[in-house]
Amino acid sequence: MPKKINMADQFRGKKVLITGGLGFIGSNLARKLVEFDAKITIVDSLIEEYGGNLFNIDGFKDRLRVNIADVRDPHSMAYLVRDHDYLFNLAGQTSHMDSMTDPDTDLEINCRAQLSILEACRRHNPTVKIVFAGTRQIYGKPDYLPVNEAHAIRPVDVNGINKMAGEHYHILYNNVYGIPACALRLTNTYGPRMRVKDARQTFLGVWIRRIIEGETFEVWGGDQLRDFTYVDDAVEALMLAATSDEANGRVFNLGGFRPFSLNEMADLLVEKYGGGKYQICEFPADRKQIDIGSFYSDFSSIRESLGWEPTISEAEGLAATIKFYQAHLKHYL
Amino acid sequence: MPKKINMADQFRGKKVLITGGLGFIGSNLARKLVEFDAKITIVDSLIEEYGGNLFNIDGFKDRLRVNIADVRDPHSMAYLVRDHDYLFNLAGQTSHMDSMTDPDTDLEINCRAQLSILEACRRHNPTVKIVFAGTRQIYGKPDYLPVNEAHAIRPVDVNGINKMAGEHYHILYNNVYGIPACALRLTNTYGPRMRVKDARQTFLGVWIRRIIEGETFEVWGGDQLRDFTYVDDAVEALMLAATSDEANGRVFNLGGFRPFSLNEMADLLVEKYGGGKYQICEFPADRKQIDIGSFYSDFSSIRESLGWEPTISEAEGLAATIKFYQAHLKHYL
Numbered sequence: 001m002p003k004k005i006n007m008a009d010q011f012r013g014k015k016v017l018i019t020g021g022l023g024f025i026g027s028n029l030a031r032k033l034v035e036f037d038a039k040i041t042i043v044d045s046l047i048e049e050y051g052g053n054l055f056n057i058d059g060f061k062d063r064l065r066v067n068i069a070d071v072r073d074p075h076s077m078a079y080l081v082r083d084h085d086y087l088f089n090l091a092g093q094t095s096h097m098d099s100m101t102d103p104d105t106d107l108e109i110n111c112r113a114q115l116s117i118l119e120a121c122r123r124h125n126p127t128v129k130i131v132f133a134g135t136r137q138i139y140g141k142p143d144y145l146p147v148n149e150a151h152a153i154r155p156v157d158v159n160g161i162n163k164m165a166g167e168h169y170h171i172l173y174n175n176v177y178g179i180p181a182c183a184l185r186l187t188n189t190y191g192p193r194m195r196v197k198d199a200r201q202t203f204l205g206v207w208i209r210r211i212i213e214g215e216t217f218e219v220w221g222g223d224q225l226r227d228f229t230y231v232d233d234a235v236e237a238l239m240l241a242a243t244s245d246e247a248n249g250r251v252f253n254l255g256g257f258r259p260f261s262l263n264e265m266a267d268l269l270v271e272k273y274g275g276g277k278y279q280i281c282e283f284p285a286d287r288k289q290i291d292i293g294s295f296y297s298d299f300s301s302i303r304e305s306l307g308w309e310p311t312i313s314e315a316e317g318l319a320a321t322i323k324f325y326q327a328h329l330k331h332y333l
Numbered sequence: 334m335p336k337k338i339n340m341a342d343q344f345r346g347k348k349v350l351i352t353g354g355l356g357f358i359g360s361n362l363a364r365k366l367v368e369f370d371a372k373i374t375i376v377d378s379l380i381e382e383y384g385g386n387l388f389n390i391d392g393f394k395d396r397l398r399v400n401i402a403d404v405r406d407p408h409s410m411a412y413l414v415r416d417h418d419y420l421f422n423l424a425g426q427t428s429h430m431d432s433m434t435d436p437d438t439d440l441e442i443n444c445r446a447q448l449s450i451l452e453a454c455r456r457h458n459p460t461v462k463i464v465f466a467g468t469r470q471i472y473g474k475p476d477y478l479p480v481n482e483a484h485a486i487r488p489v490d491v492n493g494i495n496k497m498a499g500e501h502y503h504i505l506y507n508n509v510y511g512i513p514a515c516a517l518r519l520t521n522t523y524g525p526r527m528r529v530k531d532a533r534q535t536f537l538g539v540w541i542r543r544i545i546e547g548e549t550f551e552v553w554g555g556d557q558l559r560d561f562t563y564v565d566d567a568v569e570a571l572m573l574a575a576t577s578d579e580a581n582g583r584v585f586n587l588g589g590f591r592p593f594s595l596n597e598m599a600d601l602l603v604e605k606y607g608g609g610k611y612q613i614c615e616f617p618a619d620r621k622q623i624d625i626g627s628f629y630s631d632f633s634s635i636r637e638s639l640g641w642e643p644t645i646s647e648a649e650g651l652a653a654t655i656k657f658y659q660a661h662l663k664h665y666l
Contacts, residue, residue, distance in 0.1 A: 100509070103448050103452060104445070104448065104449065104452075107444060107445055107448055111440060111444055111445075111498070112437070112440055112444075112445070115436050115437065115440055115491070116437065119436060119437075150485075152483075152485075153486065155501060155505070156505070156508070156509075157505070157509075158448070158502070158505065161498050161501040161502060161505060162498065164497075164498070164501070165444070165494050165495065165497070165498040168488060168494040168497070169491070169494060172488070172489070172490070172491065172494060175489070176433070176489075176490075
């Protein structure tokens, strides 16, 4: 087990760039790094359908710099990557359905922009440490469970293919140019500041919105297993990966305490909320084609290499998430 | 072993579109399909640094249609894909070095254009059978030899990452939309009509050019093993994949009779040419970073599924190639 790193020492006074920093995970990361007195610049394009939301930095927005820009703009990015110690590269198109109806936009954001950010770093800041937010989506339908990093990569949608390419670019630039970079394959991350308007980011968002609005929420399928990472744990993994040289050139799965069936998670949500109803639905035809059945990941690699493991249970995490949206739902609709 | 298909019957009168059809493999394919009385349209952009060459269709250019267009142009492609029975999707950027110095162009051709061609097929010709020319380059440095299709995919250059994505798009569109598509992972293909001006397509091209010009050719490294497919065999594989439903949704390695060290291949070339000199060189620093050591592929999957195997030995193939360039070198400089 690697020895415990003091994150506050690691990030104090360091210059940190977060793409997608007004989004769900980026803003939670920024919130943590602000506590550590890091000098943070957030890059976000605030595209309506994506996760960016200015309310996500409410309460600490004066302690960081927000730069509205699109990662697809190579000129802005070429300037913005300069003179930073860390780049958390979290901007992405995350909707699987949108990637099928508009594959070109997905490619622009998840492939071309990634390559152009890496080229910008190569030219203007080759020592910046980059942590890329990948996704378990790239595995596709598992051959075995839990899925470790050696599992075959067989994405079942355009988003998965493009995110796979984006991850590979990062590892390539580490290997060929020595720009220190690594990738985390996030699983179902949830928590305060996630998008709840629709299911573009996570189905849990819509569940929580509906339950708070007093409406029945829909559980598609129900028996499939999934694992869930509370956002604070995901943030911890991002920071560990950033501050570890051992992570360079590597990809790591994140995961949850244990697999939950969707039904079980729905029951837990109702229990934690203290009420609410859901109904089991058939998978819609257009989603069935890209359904992957059960999925949960083996995160022993990051545990052994970086000492990461989930610390916040699904029960605690759901309770905290419900509390956040009970107070702030109107900012997310 | 699948039963032998009569290719002439399969393609007679069929409408065939070949992207990159003025290039090395595309023009050899066109030449064969012309014999079968297929109705061929070639799409090629004749970019100087790529493989397209009008001389490649010399002698049969009146028996097909040439449409100069760039696969990156979605408007032209949306029109051109209509009303064809087969699409051999061979247009690509093939230079590994160029993909590192100009990654964006590689991405435009090998990713974005592929996705837009598939979208064009989905909208305008969803029953067209597509055969995509992939590459063994996507495997990267082998974990074991020979490399079969189950081997991990770890591309070592931008070209490999983008070709990997391009292949995945094809399989995805087969699986999700039912557009029949498959991919062949070509290894070192050689023969008449290959680019010999430089090493952008294959190092064998430069070797043959130099030997005919009476100059010493350079063998980088020398001990690494490679396998070689004569272009007529590659063309046979493309046609088999096109006419087999069993190929749909699958990827197949091609390969050679047996692995050759580069030294051995150089000796064979000198023997077949009846003279010539080469020198062993150290790998240049900029290529060493992306060197993969020995590579040769296991092609038992396509042998079992489609009945393909190499039929033309390296000795025969080199002899035929030398003869071609002795007669026509000036058209390739």
